[in-house]
Amino acid sequence: MTVIEIPGSKSVTARALFLAAAARGETVLRRPLRSDDSEGFAEGLSRLGYAVVREDGDRVWRIAGRPEGPGEAEADVYCRDGATTARFLPALVAAAPSGSYRFDASAQMRRRPLGPLTRALRDLGVDVTHGEREGHHPLRIDAHGIKGGHLVLDAGESSQYLTALLMLGPLTEEGLTIDVTRLVSAPYVDITLAMMRDFGVEVVREGDRFTVPPGGYRAVEYAIEPDASTASYFFAAAALSPGREVTVPGLGRHALQGDTAFVDVLERMGAEVVRADGATTVRGPRRLRGLTVNMRDISDTMPTLAAVAPYAEGPVRIEDVANTRVKECDRLDACAENLRALGVDVSTGPDWIEIRPGAPRATEITTHGDHRIVMSFAVTGLRAPGMTYDDPGCVRKTFPGFHEAFAALRDTWAAEPPAGT
Ligand SMILES: O=C(O)C1=C[C@@H](OP(=O)(O)O)[C@@H](O)[C@H](O)C1
Numbered sequence: 001m002t003v004i005e006i007p008g009s010k011s012v013t014a015r016a017l018f019l020a021a022a023a024r025g026e027t028v029l030r031r032p033l034r035s036d037d038s039e040g041f042a043e044g045l046s047r048l049g050y051a052v053v054r055e056d057g058d059r060v061w062r063i064a065g066r067p068e069g070p071g072e073a074e075a076d077v078y079c080r081d082g083a084t085t086a087r088f089l090p091a092l093v094a095a096a097p098s099g100s101y102r103f104d105a106s107a108q109m110r111r112r113p114l115g116p117l118t119r120a121l122r123d124l125g126v127d128v129t130h131g132e133r134e135g136h137h138p139l140r141i142d143a144h145g146i147k148g149g150h151l152v153l154d155a156g157e158s159s160q161y162l163t164a165l166l167m168l169g170p171l172t173e174e175g176l177t178i179d180v181t182r183l184v185s186a187p188y189v190d191i192t193l194a195m196m197r198d199f200g201v202e203v204v205r206e207g208d209r210f211t212v213p214p215g216g217y218r219a220v221e222y223a224i225e226p227d228a229s230t231a232s233y234f235f236a237a238a239a240l241s242p243g244r245e246v247t248v249p250g251l252g253r254h255a256l257q258g259d260t261a262f263v264d265v266l267e268r269m270g271a272e273v274v275r276a277d278g279a280t281t282v283r284g285p286r287r288l289r290g291l292t293v294n295m296r297d298i299s300d301t302m303p304t305l306a307a308v309a310p311y312a313e314g315p316v317r318i319e320d321v322a323n324t325r326v327k328e329c330d331r332l333d334a335c336a337e338n339l340r341a342l343g344v345d346v347s348t349g350p351d352w353i354e355i356r357p358g359a360p361r362a363t364e365i366t367t368h369g370d371h372r373i374v375m376s377f378a379v380t381g382l383r384a385p386g387m388t389y390d391d392p393g394c395v396r397k398t399f400p401g402f403h404e405a406f407a408a409l410r411d412t413w414a415a416e417p418p419a420g421t
């Protein structure tokens with residue numbers, strides 16, 4: 001059995017930072033993610049005048065909440081590549097009684113949309129000015145408090161618009177009612193609702209309507225669980241390796257993150273999965289089956305599945321993942337491009353990809369600066385040694401130590417025969 005310690009969840013860390021910043025009192029976060037995305041979020045908070053103090057070798061972050069709003073009346077915030085930073089922080093400052101805040105992001109993040117969110121903020125009376133292109137970074141928020149009210153939101157492109165508005169709700173005078181017309185990545189909204197509850201706010205959900213009461217958050221002590229999307233590479237590595245087992249502590253059957261359901265997909269393909277209270281284990285089968293799977297809820301793990309798919313005995317068809325085209329890169333195209341370069345037969349449509357069985361030959365992976373493309377094809381590389389990447393360092397977005405951790409797993413397995421052989 002190989003035990004892998006996975007760094008903290010990006011999504012949980014970003015929400016915890018938002019909620020802590022807005023809460024009454026001091027929040028203590030244990031085991032936050034330390035990566036480019038979460039550092040960018042914390043840096044953004046510091047720029048806005050919220051204090052994030054690091055302790056215990058950076059394993060604990062203390063945040064002094066400011067329910068009254070940012071400490072700075074004006075600030076420039078650079079959101080790097082992080083969509084949680086680029087979409088959540090404008091919502092955090094929008095309810096401030098006054099202030100002018102400018103946001104910008106990397107070229108990659110500038111290409112990604114946030115129009116439905118900024119339109120909703122305008123509907124609430126916030127002054128939003130887009131710098132170059134409507135619905136994209138850079139942008140400026142001129143805040144003068146938000147009364148609250150009713151919104152209709154299309155979150156069919158990204159659930160992060162809804163998360164941002166839900167977390168903003170308690171900071172408005174009268175609260176918010178949000179009717180959602182479309183929603184992708186729904187389990188991320190469940191994370192938001194569960195964490196808002198932990199910080200003292202109960203959102204009422206009736207079908208597609210979310211009612212958020214006013215009143216603000218309270219500070220708490222909060223332990224961040226390991227990142228389930230990051231864990232997918234290690235679970236996939238086990239699934240590709242007959243007789244090998246990977247156990248991830250801290251991600252058990254009650255985990256918050258929807259991406260834990262990636263192991264259900266591996267199970268359908270033939271892997272053995274054990275879901276305990278405090279850990280999940282995946283054991284590699286002799287053979288992997290092909291399948292057709294809808295990944296709308298867990299689309300960050302689409303590239304992980306695409307990268308192991310050639311080793312299944314039948315075709316793997318992944319459906320309902322149109323929004324992976326507006327992530328760090330167009331992930332459907334990037335997966336297809338790299339699989340073809342490996343010699344694998346692939347087809348794609350507007351919202352699907354189908355991968356036929358093959359025998360990948362190592363190549364240089366074209367990453368498009370996307371951490372998930374690197375980490376996914378590293379898994380393919382377990383059976384096609386010699387893989388290289390045009391930008392291996394882009395893993396820093398969510399897991400700066402990925403290459404070392406993955407090499408350690410490979411070395412451990414190389415040194416000992418698998419169980420049952
Ligand atoms: O809210 C979040 O933390 C996230 C929501 C998802 O995005 P979309 O809702 O844009 O699919 C996911 O892909 C992203 O990595 C993190």
Ligand SMILES: C=C(OP(=O)(O)O)C(=O)O
Pocket residue numbers: 081082083084300327328372398
């Ligand atoms: C899509 C992702 O990130 P984000 O949208 O938070 O930038 C991701 O981490 O795969």
